[in-house]
Amino acid sequence: MNTAVLGANAAGGPPPSLEVRSLTRRFGKLKAVDEVSFLARPGQVIGFIGPNGAGKTTTMRILATLDTPTEGDAFVCGHSVIDDADAVRDKLGFMPDGFGKYPNMSVVEYLDFFARAYGLTGAARRDAVERVLVFTELRRIAHKSVTELSKGMGQRLGLGRTLVHDPEVLILDEPAAGLDPRARVELRELIALLARDLNKTVLISSHILTELGEICDAAAIIEAGKIIVSGTVDEIRAARRTRAAEKAAGGVGMGAALAVRTLGDPTAAVRWLLEQPGVTDASEAGWAVGFTFDGEDAERAALLRNMLAAGFEVTEFAAETESLEDAFMALTEGITQ
Numbered sequence: 001m002n003t004a005v006l007g008a009n010a011a012g013g014p015p016p017s018l019e020v021r022s023l024t025r026r027f028g029k030l031k032a033v034d035e036v037s038f039l040a041r042p043g044q045v046i047g048f049i050g051p052n053g054a055g056k057t058t059t060m061r062i063l064a065t066l067d068t069p070t071e072g073d074a075f076v077c078g079h080s081v082i083d084d085a086d087a088v089r090d091k092l093g094f095m096p097d098g099f100g101k102y103p104n105m106s107v108v109e110y111l112d113f114f115a116r117a118y119g120l121t122g123a124a125r126r127d128a129v130e131r132v133l134v135f136t137e138l139r140r141i142a143h144k145s146v147t148e149l150s151k152g153m154g155q156r157l158g159l160g161r162t163l164v165h166d167p168e169v170l171i172l173d174e175p176a177a178g179l180d181p182r183a184r185v186e187l188r189e190l191i192a193l194l195a196r197d198l199n200k201t202v203l204i205s206s207h208i209l210t211e212l213g214e215i216c217d218a219a220a221i222i223e224a225g226k227i228i229v230s231g232t233v234d235e236i237r238a239a240r241r242t243r244a245a246e247k248a249a250g251g252v253g254m255g256a257a258l259a260v261r262t263l264g265d266p267t268a269a270v271r272w273l274l275e276q277p278g279v280t281d282a283s284e285a286g287w288a289v290g291f292t293f294d295g296e297d298a299e300r301a302a303l304l305r306n307m308l309a310a311g312f313e314v315t316e317f318a319a320e321t322e323s324l325e326d327a328f329m330a331l332t333e334g335i336t337q
């Protein structure tokens with residue numbers, strides 16, 4: 001299994017708002033979390049992806065200061081979860097997987113209860129509750145009993161509850177589980193607003209990759225307590241391409257994934273491409289021929305020119321965009337799910 005914490009994790013951009021450093025949590029003989037490291041910056045939505053039992057909830061509970069690590073540490077806005085738990089709680093909102101809804105309480109009373117718990121008083125408390133009601137669009141059902149909410153509205157309330165003290169980092173454990181497609185899209189929009197407009201950092205877990213592919217700009221992929229790969233989605237795709245190229249070239253090679261479609265027999269295009277400088281692998285891939293090409297734009301243009309000159313009737317020539325899901329499947333090579 002390859003373990004990688006990719007480049008931009010280490011340098012560049014604003015300082016990390018969330019940093020997990022060699023975190024380990026044992027339960028008896030079981031290492032539920034095994035030297036986990038990753039980081040996220042303000043405005044980033046980072047997906048925490050792994051199958052059931054991978055260690056996501058355990059990691060998130062440690063970040064939320066509800067549990068302590070056996071080894072390692074984690075930092076929220078620079079504060080250690082071990083040495084400075086109170087400061088961490090100020091900066092962090094945690095939405096657990098399945099949270100209590102007390103009967104005989106309306107939406108507004110529920111939020112007010114949590115605002116009190118965070119020590120807000122008077123006008124500040126009223127303002128905080130109102131801000132959350134508006135943001136989550138729960139204003140129009142503010143007086144409805146919390147036990148009568150749909151699953152989607154319930155999840156909005158759960159998210160709202162984590163926002164009353166206006167934290168900078170949000171930890172959301174499987175928030176999309178059980179939501180219908182519309183509620184899932186709406187939740188995704190709220191999370192995107194939190195990150196892009198309000199510059200929050202959002203760590204969001206799921207064992208369903210497609211749930212996160214469209215919303216995350218970074219991901220940490222965990223399997224049996226260990227991080228397999230982490231970084232921005234672009235870095236994860238690049239790692240996958242590099243690895244594919246290395247595999248094809250027997251240990252060396254880099255390049256961009258390209259696809260070309262021609263009229264006629266694709267095997268001729270595969271053969272021709274494999275003879276060209278800079279092409280490290282080529283194979284039929286569905287509607288086109290996919291290949292890896294190591295070269296600048298001018299060289300790419302020359303490749304297309306030469307291909308046309310060689311008599312190929314090219315109908316399409318493009319960079320192959322790989323979904324996070326494709327990259328994940330290739331990197332983990334089926335060890336997960």
Ligand SMILES: Nc1ncnc2c1ncn2[C@@H]1O[C@H](COP(=O)(O)OP(=O)(O)OP(=O)(O)O)[C@@H](O)[C@H]1O
Pocket residue numbers: 027030032050051052053054055056057058059207
């Ligand atoms: N309090 C505990 N005592 C003993 N073992 C535990 C405890 N909490 C978690 N574990 C074990 O640690 C491992 C990781 O569990 P964790 O809940 O963190 O995984 P997860 O990735 O969140 O999975 P899920 O998607 O099912 O919630 C599992 O094998 C689990 O059984």
